[in-house]
Amino acid sequence: MGSSLHAFLLRIKMLFRKRRMDREMAEELEFHQAMLREKLEGQGISKSELNQATRQTFGDAGRWHERLRELWQFRGLENLLRDISFSARMLKKSPGFTTVALLTLAIGVGANTAIFSLINGLLLRPLPVPHADQLVVLSIHEGGPTPNYSFPAPFFRALEHQPAIFSDVFAYNNNGRPLQVQARSGSEDVPGMEVSGQFFQALQTPPLLGRYLTAADDNTGGNPAGLAVVISENFWGRWFHRDPSVVGRKLVIANVPFTVVGVMPKRFIGADLMQRPDIFVPLSAEPIVDAPRHNIDEGLNAWWLTVIARLQPGVTLQQANAALRTVSGPILHAADDPNYIAQEDKAHFRFQAEPGSGGYAMARFFFRNPLLALLAMCAGILLLACLNLASLLIARGAMRERELATRLAMGATRWRLIQQLFIESLLLAVLGTIAGIAVSPLVGSSLAAFLTSSTGDPTVVLDTSLDLRVLVFAAVIAIVSAVLIGLMPALQATAGNLNDHIKDGQHARQLHEQRWILPRILMALEVALALVLVVGAGLLATSLVRLYRSGVGFDPKGLANISFNMDKQQLEGDALMRVYQEIGQGLSHQPGVKSVSFQFITPLSHRGWNGNYSAPGGNTHVIWLNSVGPNYFETMRIPMYMGREFRWNDTNASGLKIILNQSAASLLFPDHNALGRQIVDPSEKTSYQVVAIVADAKYSGMMDSAPPAGYVPIQQDEQKKPSLNAVVRVDGPMTPLAATARSLAARLAPTIPPPILTTMNEVVNNSVSAQRMMAILSLFFAGCALLITAIGLYGTLAYATARRTSEIGIRMALGAKRGQVIAMVFRQNAWVAIAGCISGMIAAVLASRAMASLLFETSPHDPWVLLASIAVLLMIASCASLLPALQAARIDPILAIRCE
């Protein structure tokens, strides 16, 4: 064993010193020859006999060299290198084919890797903390279809100490508003997070400087030394310029001084993969930094915490869930709202834990299914590209029969030829996949940017950087595609009898026909796959068009939404309402403004507010709420069926009022006489008068139909200091409004941050961003699929026809007309296309069922889409097949026969 290893190593060494080896061998030979001559001379032999004798002993110099070199050659490796350079030359000789092949592979591999890196960043990647697999996310099951991942503070505190199940339990706020930090001049909004006592301990990451927050800090007023915060390494660099004495310095947040007690390293990002908070404050300091809100005080009315826990070592998820079930009841019954307790008991209230190595991110719910569907499509495109390349290579290989047969005759083994052909296809595959993998980070990050911008939150981050999982995925698809592409042509090309290859006459033709079956099957598969992709794209595009056409209930065109943040100013109640009234008047005086109103919740922003109401004597129903200003429905262009708009004098003193939409009215008053009646809030014992009935409008998302909704006047809002959005109906450009709003705010409420303008069109588009992304990308993939299939159909038919040039020449010489020749060539592909369409249709019908959840008002078996897809595919196939047919008809019979 040792000697063969030694020999192997020497051979590798010799590979690099080939020329020197040759020189040394020649020298040694010469020396030997010279010594021999001397000896013979000494023995007295004449010159001519000398040469003869030497030559006899030594033989031909060339063969000597060869024999000696053979001993040192590393034949395997040298063959490999030679094959590679040969293949590279062959590929360079047909640049068109090579470019197309590389491009299709690059698209397939690049798309797959890009989408997978998105899936990795969103769904697969764990939190960068030790033993992330022991983390679980807690949720509340209230009998609905989905659990609630937001906890109110009392429930969290009750779960905070469960040593039998969890070693640590922590929570952080999921209503991420930036913290207002006092800077040298004015204040700055810094992304931050309110975290409970065991947060850092559970995440097991030591701080860079100082210490992290502990349970002692999570008390009202902080620890005995005062209020503490921990900052990120980025913030330390940006704000404190990496001052090593930062521990102990003060940060003034929301006008209250906090002491910096530690700095966390760059790799620590908290418990939310999509956030990068710069400042961590204790949860108990929430009323200070989140003023005027006081979520802790609101108890069961504010659901604002994400709760994550670390399992005790040795405790399984099932055991944890069983234990949680037993503590759910007691915790619920310790709440202070008997109505709530009764209601939840009926709904089988319980806490639940699920695996949470990646923490919790709401964006996952919106993008999970679309991304998985996209990955399936990408896999389809890659398969298509591989099939295409394989059939093109087989077709091309058939053209080289003579070359291969000659090489076989000269002594090459079949295995050697397969190796060389395989290397050729492998080179193509490797280059194509490298190109694809090189492009994928760019594609992935631009897709990620699209996704994150559509959430409307500028601080959201999606990390699509390459890590082990993505690299392994890329390697696997590279190998699979390389094998798929490389093996088939190599095996096929070297099959068959030697003589039949060289012969090019009648006898050989039958064999040739047989050998075209495999490419045809591959092309039919390709057509089927392309059809599936086109059907998918058609369904998604139709669904998106129907989604937009279904309308939102109001008119988003020309509608601007200006959000005001009133937290940091003094006025509240009626005084604040007067400020809003003045703002409204100021805005309405701008040129082009038709009408102005206010709303608390912007539609389609996935925010919600609901309550229980009943008609006297009737059942209690859940109604979704919004508080709106006067002239709201006129501004939004929501049709009003009966009644009147709110007015500025509809204050609390004039009695509580409400406007219902059609669904709510029919729900609460089945006899359709809602106007003027009273509805009651059973828990608050308050009663509202219905002053108008309006049309239904979409509430939190586009895909869900309009729920029963009610609108209350902003003057009667329970919150003392509501932050409202102004809605402005504008005829013309909207950007001047931003400046107007800023100046109005500066005049009337100087301490608030500048108001932010968005158009309702943007809001509508953002709410369907997942569907838009899917429709656009699937159309792109369908286009690529059609292009690739067309190239494949054209290429295989062109090669097949080129082989039959002499036959076609003979036919034409014997009297076949041009049309007949065209039909004959065209017919070959026609069968392929038809077979592909039929099998593709079956596959599409089966596959589209999986897409049903992504479609809006579109059946997965929509007949128009299916028919249109078949039509498109047949048309493309016909065009692609027509070109070689026309070329065949232009063959000059005399030239064709002469070529033989």
Place this chain on the structure above:
Amino acid sequence: MPAKPDTMTQNDSDSRDLVQGTLEMLILKTLALEPMHGYGVALRIEQISHGVFRVNPGSLLPALSRMERAGSVKSEWHATENNRRAKYYQLTAKGRKSLTRETEQWQRQTAAIARILEA
């Protein structure tokens, strides 16, 4: 280039040709006495065997190459007495072990043949 099998064909079909393994043993023994170049080895073998074994270069140089590949000898370029450049071979520790092993094997074989012939 068509593939050729890796066996050596002899130049001379002389009845005094040596079998490959035996030649290597003789070369090892010669080099054990002192390091020398290829021609010197051939000369020495011819001298000591009193002309019975005339090693032709067609067997010698490949044999030396094989032994170098296997690690039994190592080579160095030196100047000869006549100021010519030649490749000098010398035994390695591995070569010495091979020599002992092959000598034992040869002696066992000759003893066995002798017994058969005398039987």
